[in-house]
Amino acid sequence: MTDFKKDFPILDKEIYGKQLFYLDNAATSQKPNLVLDTISDFYRSDNSNIHRGVHYLSEISSEKYEKARQKVCDFIGAGNPDEVTFTAGTTDSINQVARSLEPVLKGNEVMITGVEHHSNIVPWQLAGAKLRAIPMDFDCNLLMDSMEITAKTKLISISHVSNVLGSVNKIKEITGIAKDHDIPVLVDAAQSIQHLPLDMKDIGCDFLAFSGHKMYAATGVGVLYTSERFSDIMPAKGGGGMVDRVTLEETTYLDPPLKYEAGTPHIAGAISIGAAIDYMQNIGMGRIRKHEHEVYSYARDRLLETDGVTVYGNTEEMCGSISFNLDGIHHYDTGLILDKMGIAVRTGHHCAQPLMRSLGTEGTVRASFALYNTKEDADMLIEGIEKVRMMYA
Structure with a gap:
């Protein structure tokens, strides 16, 4: 071994x-030497803000940041890197979806499982949605035959792997059922991204959230995958870096993914995710x-x-x-x-x-x-x- x-x-x-x-x-x-060295090298040699400068360091930092986005895209089998948004972590990713979909979710239902982390419960409650769990047996197997979708079900949000039990939910089966009812699915992959191969084209979910620090990268950084069919949802955060034109009357936004990355992102953190992916793929x-x-x-x-x-x-x-x-x-x-x-x-x-x-x-x-x-x-x-x-x- x-x-x-x-x-x-x-x-x-x-x-x-x-x-x-x-x-x-x-x-x-914990973090491997490759990730630790990558973070250190960035701050020692390349540190600069991205997408906003024409000087050498800014261009190098921007290139490394976008290269990390491409690595994430390839690692999870996304259609293109525009579907990959860097966030502060799984919790932030789920909260961003909840805020963006709040007009649809408020007063309606989000279906979850009985093994969810609070991060896949509280954001939906804050958005005004009612939660309903897929029934499960004593061993925490989901009882898929008892999964009841109603006209008020507007989203299914499920963990891929339970952070408590290690149970692996059958997300592909759930996304298949959801597609039959034209209901979007969010997958919390915080506990699977480091253990199991993921392919967005195969899984068929609309949103996928995970954190860098669970997959050997830095803390305070994560990813939100958003399928192309939801690329026009409103951003949950506003600020610099995500705008096309700003006036006192209105603001227009850049195309995804920059549309969803307001402010200065965790540049070194995103680059560290790329390094962690390199490490895992080398193995x-x-x-x-x-x-x-x-x-x-x-x-x-x-x-x-x-x-x-x-x-x-x-x-x-x-x-x-x-x-x-x-x-x-x-x-x-x-x-x-x-x-x-x-x-x-x-x-x-x-x-x-x-x-x-x-x-x-x-x-x-x-x-x-x-x-x-x-x-x-x-x-x-x-x-x-x-x-x-x-x-x-």
Whole structure:
């Protein structure tokens, strides 16, 4: 099994005198040298604002920024780079769609799932929409036969992969149903962009949102893919850089994607997404998927075999995250003790309170995996869990 840890300098770090075992990748991923060097080189050598200057540094920065946009376009199989907007992250991307579609959504319904992150709940409520979830069973499989679309359903917005459970939703099946009713679909790909190959032409969604920091790039930057049929929606933000002509009476806008990128963007962040894509493609998404599947399956099996551990969710396809609790031990206490052993996990409701209520718990321990994790990380997690149980015996 390939070990990619050598590419990530932070993974050499010791925590409380112990080797770091980082299993909090659903919150944020660590950064490889290629990305770190790219960010540093930009600020050291090229730093300038884009699209607004004729001087050398501005032209170089603009070229690198637009090259990153093309890389994203190719990586997700978009039709052309004009469909790719750089944002502040998944949350910002979803909020931009909610604001742009608010006139349509207000007083109508947005269909979601029961495993959504708050970022795919709150923006629709702020837009005045009523939310309705696709029914699911106890294992969190979506019950597609019970998916009821009405005349008031104006958008379907679903996570590709649950940030809590690691369950993979059948988004292509959902987009197929949506097309039959001419309803647009937004896919939250924050937890899939780093794990699974994505092809917009194959998936057929109208919007796709993801964050750079979940895919080995910088924080504070993300992407919103918008299909060509929605290229004329109103921008959610206004300011410099996105206008064609401004008078005190009215404003006209540039063509997409600049129309949706008001103000100075996170230039270095966008370029870092391009570098992260280079890194993943140099390895190969198929190879990444195979490696992660082996580690994830091994970790999940070991957790299921461990006495006194409840593992949540069980769908046909899973990746990334595993949520569990130790019987009789609060999830926070478990996470705190694991931390002292150098094992970084996440505890709490993971910004998914409706899901927690359906699972009958206030929170869970979440171990989440990335391409640099190995079976040794899983073994250390199990060893840590056994120590926690011994302390509470």
